[in-house]
Amino acid sequence: MNKKKLYPWYFASGAALLFFLLCFLPGILGIAYSFTDWNNFTDEINFVGLKNYKAIFTGNSEYLKYIGNTVLFTVVTTVMKTVFGLALALLLTQKFIKGKNFQRMIIFSPQVMSYLVVGLVFKSMLHPTTGFLNDFLRKIGLGALAKNWLTDLHLVFPTVMTVDTWKGMGYIMVVVIAGLLSISPEYYEAASIDGASFFQKLRCITLPLLKPVLVNVTVLNVTYGLRVFDMIYSLTNGGPGNATGVINTAVYKEFSKGNLAMGTTLSSVLFFIVLALLYFIIKSMENKEVEA
Amino acid sequence: MGKTAKIIGHVIGNIVSVFISLVVIIPLVVLFVNSFKTSAEANRMTLSLPTEWVFENYATVIEQGKLVSSFLNGFLYATCSVVIIVIVVAAAAFVISRNQKGVNRFLYYFIISGIAMPINNVALMKVMQAFHIVNTRIGIILLYAAINIPLSLFLAYGFVETIPREIDEAAVIDGCKPWQLFVKVIVPLLKPIISTLFVLDFMAVWNDFTMPLYYLNNSRKWPMTLAVYNFFGAFENSWNLVAADIILTLAPVLLVFVLGQKYIVGGVSAGSVKG
Helix, strand or coil: CCHHHHCCHHHHHHHHHHHHHHHHHHHHHHHHHCCECCCCCCCCCCECCCHHHHHHHCCCCHHHHHHHHHHHHHHHHHHHHHHHHHHHHHHCCCCCCCCHHHHHHHHHHHHHCCHHHHHHHHHHHCCCCCCHHHHHHHHCCCHHHCCCCCCCCCCHHHHHHHHHHHHHHHHHHHHHHHHHHCCCHHHHHHHHHCCCCHHHHHHHHHHHHHHHHHHHHHHHHHHHHHCCCHHHHHHCCCCCCCCCCCHHHHHHHHHHHCCHHHHHHHHHHHHHHHHHHHHHHHHHHHHHHHHC | CHHHHHHHHHHHHHHHHHHHHHHHHHHHHHHHHHCCCCHHHHCCCCCCCCCCCCCHHHHHHHHHCCHHHHHHHHHHHHHHHHHHHHHHHHHHHHHHHHCCCHHHHHHHHHHHHHHCCCCCHHHHHHHHHHCCCCCCHHHHHHHHHHHHHHHHHHHHHHHHCCCCCHHHHHHHHCCCCHHHHHHHHHHHHCHHHHHHHHHHHHHHHHHCCHHHHHHCCCHHHCCHHHHHHHHHHHCCCCHHHHHHHHHHHHHHHHHHHHHHHHHHHHHHHHHHHHC
């Protein structure tokens, strides 16, 4: 049977065309515009070479801070979500846990809320004088721990990352549970007969077999983390000062100010960081496979 | 000795899991409780029950928050873009997964590269202007469809591989043309993944907040997320109303979640476990 005739490529053309026009083309155009002085105030667009990139990477520009924040946010939230998600998945697949399914549903549920809603809810709960968290700490006699969670320069970024972990860990948990259930119980039975401990089983059976799943969720988390916007915009809007500013909040700021070339340059830098990180992740995974 | 240790371990395990579930659910409970309080009482967003249950908060919000029109907008955007996604992705996944050579192979990698690609909003504005679809409903629908295609295709591709090829052969022997094979034979078999995509993409579009912020400057066209943000700006000091507003925004998506739970979890895991 002729595969070309039976499975004609034009069946894929709808998806390809939409993707090309509204994702790929803007991506390429954006890189082109990053070499110009495009803005809202003049109609002319002039080529300026690497000027925008220089403005980002030289001196003590605030953009470097945003890039640093973006990378920090990505690394910390990816690690926290994976660790908590994995631990929860291991816990909520144990036979002795009561009401597993219900608890899984609860822990997954923040995933269905929009980041905007999450941001607003936590903004109210973390309010220094009237919020739930400080109120609760005072009631149980730990008033000393009450803090200005979202306005203290040193606390605000960890707070934001914790909220993001609260939202995202359920997703990892669900995916890992599915992975765990697909591992044949025979491996564990054999290991038990050999007298393996819980941690030995975890290290030698569970984690290696979960590797493809973990690679997938890591890639998804990393690309999400680098592109984060909604969460930070609604929770802190990049503040106080620029303590929680990330690349995409900076893009939005430049866009609002009419500095379109700077906005698109920041987006392009983000694009290159995503590319580089993915390359790095995929390479390091390949190497490990060779060693094993 | 071993037995007691085991029992203690089990008890601790249960306590830990219940504690984490509580931590996760508390924000929602706080929100729910405060949506029934008076303005003065809700100023303190605490877990205590309202001294007086104010059900009118909800009526006030529906009237003042323009929730009906933003609900309809959000519903329109989510439904239309999801229908587009399901149609183009199902067709693409079918041919690409069946014949993984030549143009098909190229198109697959081309499209799924979008999973990682950040959206360049500034340049996208230029492209949308060129097509005259900025600030239009059709524009935002096509945009949502486009940005959700890569991940959807990735999930659907894995699913098509689980459908045996012998089915295609039998259909062809019976005289099916490619499109007949797809519509009459394959689409019915794709139901589980179509449900998954429907639920996942519906939630993604319904919850999105960035696209309208950039590409819809007319408040009459705003979906619910943006209406909530606007409402928050106007009623920042009336947390009872903001809470009620948020609960009403959450309701539809919670409903979709509860009804489609098995598909969400199934789809998420099917796509990822295949790796």
